Amino acid sequence: MTPPRAKKSTTPPTTRARLQSVIKESRNIMRKDAGLNGELDRLPQLSWLLFLRALDEVEEEREINDPTYTPAVLGKYRWSVWARDDTTGEPLLTFVNEQLLPYLRELRGSGRPGDPRDTISAIFGNISNRMLSGFLLKDLVTQLDSVDFASQDDVHTMALLYESMLKEMRDAAGDSGEFYTPRPLVRFMTQMVDPRPGEVVMDPAMGTGGFLVESFEHMMALARTAQQREKVQHGIRGTEKKSMPLLLAQMNFLLHGIDHPAVAHANALANPIADMRRDGVDVVLTNPPFGGEEEKGIQEHFPAGMRTAETVWLFLQAVMARLDKRKGRCGIVVPNSVLFDQGVGARIKGELMAKFNLHTVLRLPNGVFAPYTPIPSNVLFFEHGPQDEQVWFYEHPLPEGRKNYTKTKPLAFEEFAACADWWGGRTRDGRVETEQAWAVSADSIRESGYNLDLRNPNRPDDLSHRPPAELIAELIETEKEMLGLLEQLEREIKAFAV
Template structure:
């Protein structure tokens, strides 16, 4: 069974159910059922290796005891199945008791179901969905790893539901960043807005080749940490790590911005931080109070950059995706963040990404900042990754691939300045040059291209994004003026 056909079969069944409204709800329904199936398969393995293993899930609610259809007429279906799921199964899993001594491998069940709902109203169709999911043998190593990419398919389907607000970082981008940062088994790797776990799973795939012993496997199992604010991506990330043979997926369901940055200690810091922070959003004033005055920003991505700096260990490395607005932004908070980054960290490389990498989510241009906590910045290299030959845009059907990063990867190992016509494609700037230019990092940008004619919907979306960004900059400047005037404007 292919991943695409698996998802399609489930969605085709659920389209006949009056209770499920749109692909976003269909996918949410698939995810919590899939989690229970995957978790049951993991429990089979844990039971095999530990005769004393006790499940945190009450016996009657374990997948094997209610979901499996033995074709003997005894499997729950129809109203009986609906009543069981709505009145017993989900409430029971929501109310599982955990404490600080509960292993992560068990407590994830409660956290996974904190915001879970059953949308289906037809118990016969629900039985059909359960049966399709039960066909997959997640105890089989090959079949389990064949399904490692299932979440990319789910997120690609979510792309069509723009109102869902889910942002998907293409696998090629996460793999490229990981390969440049080169995490090691001894490293603790973190993503404080991990979504479905793309950076974490790319890191695990990179680390897998370093596993040669039982001790290595233990280090692999404890290598990654994530925080995710939204319920659905959090559940996706947990299940994704289970599929990658992480027995204790340390993914917290919460907001990484809620803790005061001054309170972070050494135990809160990580060797490697890889992120695509959410941008375009704003946080309430109580969140901004967790940051020093000069670092308080109305832009979510700015606040995450500050968190990253406070949580990166000495000699640690970071690979962070940020929009163009961060590079050229000149409001007080952005300037303070960039100044802190360059004075306290070594911002050694910025890769300018071509447009439409994140299509169809957004047309905003993005960049990858690579830095480490070794010494203050002395010089920063900029490299412009151009659109591959034969491409005008990336799209859902023609996404960016790892091979498209080949020019940047080749340049990375043998850095030289490159000029094409009158435009710099790769160039090194000293920290003095950058600071004297008011920390404007908008360097080695893309030559002015002939304006593309967009269809009306894309044109409106592009206009709305640009207007939102400009409004934020104006609001930030007005807020600074208001402070200078003593709160009167």
């Protein structure tokens, strides 16, 4: 028998001050529990509980608006039943560990992309309750139940909590080499690639879902009919192999009204490239991992002459394959090494310029991903079709008087206004050379072995984007000059001594 539904919370809308208090108190509660050691333990615990809280709120709203709707989570396993009764201590731990989490892991849906039961099962496949005190767990659940997800205004208020979680997650993950794309860059890339209603947008390394949420909102703003809005709902696809970012992404989707995201808990490189080509999409927006390495079994999914352990090169090939069938377009963040690498890298860039039009290389300044990595980064924008006669480069400048972006003074979206004005819309008409923009012939890039690590001829020296060989040659020349001066000084000292 299905237990009666507990009465819906009558908590008033959550103010920012109240929300900050909830965050602080939740952290304090978890710090007291012996099973949680540091943020990398506390954040997953907080995240999966918040996910269930948000899911229950969304499902309640759907039941009100659609009497035929069947929730994904039923009976005593709904948050509004178990989280609001009087159970605490050891009985609560027993219920959560032996009933709730196994139930969520074993949910089975239709198998169709976007079925929430399959999504929940995938998310909770690697989730566990780390809290050892059922009394502290009850205190935490009560705190989180006070956050109201009901109205759109409260969802915007919830963004403060969500952003706080992402910030804490980024800080905690810094030691493991993970970092996430700043929202201003995500927004700018999405606007320039310009996904439209009816198109399928994919991020094969979606992390917490920033590109997909931005794409969804961008397309929804362009949708004019109910049919177009429905197509937008079914046009979001993502893959993420780690449980923690996947969980946060699903909560992100819930809070932004993305009802049918087709997301997979998997390594996007784990399929043969021929399968990726058949399973095509219209748009890819992504920031794949920098500096990672893939095992030999993954490398064998790629053509013999294109195999490498470096993750970013495999992702670039996977993206090209996804876009081939539907003649799509892409914005992808890459490190400087992609621009100057030869060997396998040159062959992959050659294939890119043979099948796609690499129309724009956006060169980003130092610190865009501060404090998570100092690696200079770039964005490649390309679309299926013949290569233009020239490739445009745009060097995004630092704000006047700044030498770097920092954690306390990060990149701002308004800084992209000049580049957006220069861009020339979807057709990129009317581009001209400026202090930040210059064009390079595609033939000269081919002749150079597909070197894209090119200096801005219209600006003073910028060491962060100078070709490494050029920097080394210049350093050697400087060292030779210094050695000559030292030898001369030595001679003068010896002459003086005589």
